[in-house]
Amino acid sequence: xxxxxxxxxxxxxxxxxxxxxxxxxxxxxxxxxxxxxxxxxxxxxxxxxxxxxxxxxxxxxxxxxxxxxxxxxxxxxxxxxxxxxxxxxxxxxxxxxxxxxxxxxxxxxxxxxxxxxxxxxxxxxxxxxxxxxxxxxxxxxxxxxxxxxxxxxxxxxxxxxxxxxxxxxxxxxxxxxxxxxxxxxxxxxxxx
Amino acid sequence: xxxxxxxxxxxxxxxxxxxxxxxxxxxxxxxxxxxxxxxxxxxxxxxxxxxxxxxxxxxxxxxxxxxxxxxxxxxxxxxxxxxxxxxxxxxxxxxxxxxxxxxxxxxxxxxxxxxxxxxxxxxxxxxxxxxxxxxxxxxxxxxxxxxxxxxxxxxxxxxxxxxxxxxxxxxxxxxxxxxxxxxxxxxxxxxx
DNA sequence: GGTTGCTATGCAACGAGGTGCATAGCAGGA
DNA sequence: TCCTGCTATGCACCTCGTTGCATAGCAACC
Numbered sequence: 001x002x003x004x005x006x007x008x009x010x011x012x013x014x015x016x017x018x019x020x021x022x023x024x025x026x027x028x029x030x031x032x033x034x035x036x037x038x039x040x041x042x043x044x045x046x047x048x049x050x051x052x053x054x055x056x057x058x059x060x061x062x063x064x065x066x067x068x069x070x071x072x073x074x075x076x077x078x079x080x081x082x083x084x085x086x087x088x089x090x091x092x093x094x095x096x097x098x099x100x101x102x103x104x105x106x107x108x109x110x111x112x113x114x115x116x117x118x119x120x121x122x123x124x125x126x127x128x129x130x131x132x133x134x135x136x137x138x139x140x141x142x143x144x145x146x147x148x149x150x151x152x153x154x155x156x157x158x159x160x161x162x163x164x165x166x167x168x169x170x171x172x173x174x175x176x177x178x179x180x181x182x183x184x185x186x187x188x189x190x191x192x
Numbered sequence: 193x194x195x196x197x198x199x200x201x202x203x204x205x206x207x208x209x210x211x212x213x214x215x216x217x218x219x220x221x222x223x224x225x226x227x228x229x230x231x232x233x234x235x236x237x238x239x240x241x242x243x244x245x246x247x248x249x250x251x252x253x254x255x256x257x258x259x260x261x262x263x264x265x266x267x268x269x270x271x272x273x274x275x276x277x278x279x280x281x282x283x284x285x286x287x288x289x290x291x292x293x294x295x296x297x298x299x300x301x302x303x304x305x306x307x308x309x310x311x312x313x314x315x316x317x318x319x320x321x322x323x324x325x326x327x328x329x330x331x332x333x334x335x336x337x338x339x340x341x342x343x344x345x346x347x348x349x350x351x352x353x354x355x356x357x358x359x360x361x362x363x364x365x366x367x368x369x370x371x372x373x374x375x376x377x378x379x380x381x382x383x384x
Numbered sequence: 385g386g387t388t389g390c391t392a393t394g395c396a397a398c399g400a401g402g403t404g405c406a407t408a409g410c411a412g413g414a
Numbered sequence: 415t416c417c418t419g420c421t422a423t424g425c426a427c428c429t430c431g432t433t434g435c436a437t438a439g440c441a442a443c444c
Contacts, residue, residue: 001430002287009294019392032286039431041394062440064392076297083298086306087287089313094224095194095279097355102201104348105268106275114278121281155380156296162376163289166369173365177358184354188347193400211422228402233424254410256422 002087003043004052006033008071008079011053013156015070018044028132031125031167044069052078100181108188115185119178126171129164137161194279195235196244198225200263200271203245205348207262210236220324223317223359236261244270292373300380307377311370318363321356329353 010016010024021044022037024030047053052075056068071079096118103111137157202208202216213236214229216222239245244267248260263271288310295303329349 002285002290003430005294006290009290009297012297013293017392018394022392032284032289034283034285034431036432037392038394038433042430045394060391063390064439066392079294080298083291083294084302086309087291089310090285090287091226092224093194093226093282094358095282097224097358098194098198098201099275099279100351100355101205101348102197102271102275104351105201105204106272108347108351110276117278118281155300156293158376158379159292159296159300162373163292165372166286166289169365169369173361177361180357181354184350187350195400209422210424214422226401229422230403230424231401233422234400237424252421255420256409258422 002033002082003035003039004047005079005082006035007040007043007047008052008075011069011071012076012079015068017058017066017068019066021069031129032163047075050074103185108185112182112185115178115181119175119182122171122174122178126168126175129168129171133161133164133168137164194225194274195227195231196239197271197274198227199232199235199239200244200267203261203263204268204271207260209250209258209260211258213261223321224355239267242266295377300377304374304377307370307373311367311374314363314366314370318360318367321360321363325353325356325360329356 006029007021010021010029016024018037018041021040022035025033025035025040044053048055048069051072053069054072056070057065058068059065096115099111099114198221199213202213202221208216210229210233213232214227217225217227217232236245240247240261243264245261246264248262249257250260251257288307291303291306
């Protein structure tokens with residue numbers, strides 16, 4: 001179960017409350033790991049009991065107090081152990097692929113709208129990622145390529161960037177494939 | 193919940209027992225939808241109760257009898273209804289992405305072996321897909337492109353093929369991205 | 385002045401998914 | 415001869431994930 005570890009990583013990148021974590025999972029992290037606020041509160045409570053995270057009550061003006069969580073030593077150790085252990089390549093759940101194969105026993109052309117809708121979602125996400133990349137990682141320094149003069153490598157930043165590049169590659173692939181799907185479905189539409 | 197529908201699609205493609213379904217989910221279907229035999233037996237029992245599938249006892253020699261399931265009218269109707277309803281783009285769970293971002297707070301170089309292992313899995317899957325594509329979908333007819341002379345379009349076959357092409361595109365993308373990850377991790381290794 | 389919406393946390397219940405284990409006959413190898 | 419492994423189905427249990435609901439103060443809008 002990696003939700004624990006996803007939360008730990010997020011808290012290491014920046015401490016925050018359950019509510020703030022939930023919003024991060026909606027935004028950036030949510031693109032490769034989803035979680036509702038319920039799960040997050042539950043896991044935070046458990047990790048607090050296990051001494052993996054520390055809590056600090058933060059009074060706020062004009063809004064309810066929040067509990068700011070940060071990673072304790074035991075949490076860091078647990079994360080290290082998890083990082084060192086091999087994980088199985090993730091199990092996949094592609095509803096749309098099931099639908100496409102199922103369409104053979106129904107009306108293939110009726111699926112066109114649904115596929116176009118998914119394509120739109122992926123185009124939007126791609127635009128979102130590219131905007132985030134331009135904002136957070138900007139242009140490369142150029143001028144003779146990377147050198148020691150660029151300062152020490154920032155692992156956190158570099159690794160966030162490579163994960164984002166993965167998201168970009170994924171969305172681009174999906175768009176190309178969904179176009180392929182639309183072309184395939186279109187052949188049936190014209191065939192009748 | 194799409195496991196019901198994944199099973200219905202599989203049974204429409206070819207009736208079979210729970211055991212056979214479980215093996216299909218390990219092989220071809222399992223690449224875009226995983227399920228254990230436990231889930232499958234449970235769902236089959238429920239669908240039988242709901243009249244979605246028909247059962248037929250098939251005695252076998254030298255091995256236990258099996259129950260062969262096939263899709264009933266009610267099941268077909270349920271599938272049609274599901275196909276017509278919009279689904280949300282699937283929620284993702286990329287353990288490896290969590291690990292990569294988490295590596296910033298540990299030893300990035302220690303992740304190289306794990307990433308290489310995943311890369312190997314994806315190369316193997318790609319080879320498996322390509323072999324399956326060559327076997328089941330062979331070479332295009334060529335000679336003037338597709339024409340009415342190729343016979344009526346086989347929806348089942350065409351749609352299975354486009355899903356398989358999606359799997360191939362996914363594996364290719366993953367391999368390219370994992371090489372990117374390895375290059376990124378390598379920069380830290382040499383940087384220390 | 386009432387409604388809507390945001391921050392912030394949490395309980396209760398349900399459904400989905402996964403692990404371990406059990407049964408049971410037959411085949412094949414050590 | 416024993417052990418392993420395959421076909422075939424299933425129970426019990428536990429965890430994970432999701433939905434609905436509740437509370438509660440403040441801000442903004444109509």
